[in-house]
Amino acid sequence: MSIPDRLGRLGKAYVGAIKDKIESELSEREAAVSELDGGEARRGKAVPPPPASELSDLDSLMRRAEEKIAAARQGLEAREELAPTAKAAAVAPVDTNPLASDYRVLGLSAGASLAEVQAAYDDLTRRSDPKRFPEGSQEQAQARRILERVILAYDNIRRENNPTEDRFAKLEL
Structure with missing residues (x-):
């Protein structure tokens, strides 16, 4: 329950x-x-x-x-x-897309555009900013965990949708 x-x-x-x-x-x-x-x-x-x-x-x-x-x-x-994505995750159908869980973390459907992903990322990082909560509180610790999940999901989606960005990071001169 x-x-x-x-x-x-x-x-x-x-x-x-x-x-x-x-x-x-x-x-x-x-x-x-x-x-x-x-x-x-x-x-x-x-x-x-x-x-x-x-x-x-x-x-x-x-x-x-x-x-x-x-x-x-x-x-x-x-x-x-x-945690607005808790309801979305509870009713979301099982998806075969490897990034489906990352999209759910951001509260989006799989295959959302980069602009939608960026907007959701900006909104969630703003709302889960640990600085908004009292220092050392349980809410601040929970906000940190949520922020880490959001950042990880955003990075995974960005890498998948923009493969050239990762190529330049590996480039050696």
């Missing part, structure tokens, strides 16, 4: 637990009020709302739950921004 799926399920479970807690509190209060009224609440008389102090507790609990869900969504979006 992927991390986004886990976060989604965790958020749903958390909201469900809070909803169940609120519903059980309300049903307990309704039962207590109906016992105090001698069953008048069942006969169509209005049930008084819970005290304002208890409503504020429930409101704060719901507000915290919404904040946690929003934070989880933001974290998920940040991870998807760093």
Whole structure:
């Protein structure tokens, strides 16, 4: 199971637990009020709302739950921004092209033009630049690994699509 799926399920479970807690509190209060009224609440008389102090507790609990869900969504979006090729790799069909994995790293289909390869490379190197993250952090280490994979994939594709470039590098004078 992927991390986004886990976060989604965790958020749903958390909201469900809070909803169940609120519903059980309300049903307990309704039962207590109906016992105090001698069953008048069942006969169509209005049930008084819970005290304002208890409503504020429930409101704060719901507000915290919404904040946690929003934070989880933001974290998920940040991870998807760093690794957009994970979805593409998951749905990409198996390709016999030896550079297919390199194209997937760059988020492109096999046989993309050099201009598309260069644009994808520039975008990914900018987004995975380790200098964008706090020094010594896990995010910086992950960005370094991603950057290395992107550079390697770009070099492989460039060598394959432009063989004359490699010839000049081997030229001895």
